[in-house]
Amino acid sequence: MCYGSSDIPAAAHALAAGHAALAPRLADFLARGYRLYSSPLRRCTALASLLGDFTPDARLVEMDFGGWELRSWPDIACAEVDAWVADLLDYRPGGGETVREVAGRVQSFLDDLRHDAIVVCHAGTMRLMAAIAAGEPLQQAAAKPNHIKYCEILRLSWPAKSV
Secondary structure (H helix, E strand, O other): OEOOOOOOOOOHHHHHHHHHHHHHHHHHHHHOOOEEEEOOOHHHHHHHHHHOOOEEOHHHOOOOOHHHOOEOHHHOOHHHHHHHHHOOOOOOHHHOOOHHHHHHHHHHHHHHOOOOEEEEOOHHHHHHHHHHHHOOOHHHHHHOOOOOOOOOOOOOOOOOOOO
């Protein structure tokens, strides 16, 4: 299923397992006053609310896939997917957002972040944050396969560099 910016909830069992796995690992950071931010989509805010008080930020939302949202991948024409692969940065899948636009939102969030924080967001958003922190070219980051698992923790070092 293709979903990015669609506001679908996390499955209850996944949410419980995610909280059980993350809460002990993040407790020390939360106790030290790290601020908690979250994508405003329910699959993130449900977890963030279990961790503590959080600030929602729309710049952390996953990519908007436009007309592809909530369609099964096999139902999306191969020619459309191929067109995206041919222009990963500037193609609008389903008429939605480009990777470059999403990277711009993520960069804006990071530019405004002035302290250590915990961020609950989506795999695509996390990939872009990691690329920015590493100073990796955007094209290279966009071409990488996604290996980020549900409730995975990435620890990034700053200052972040623009992509």
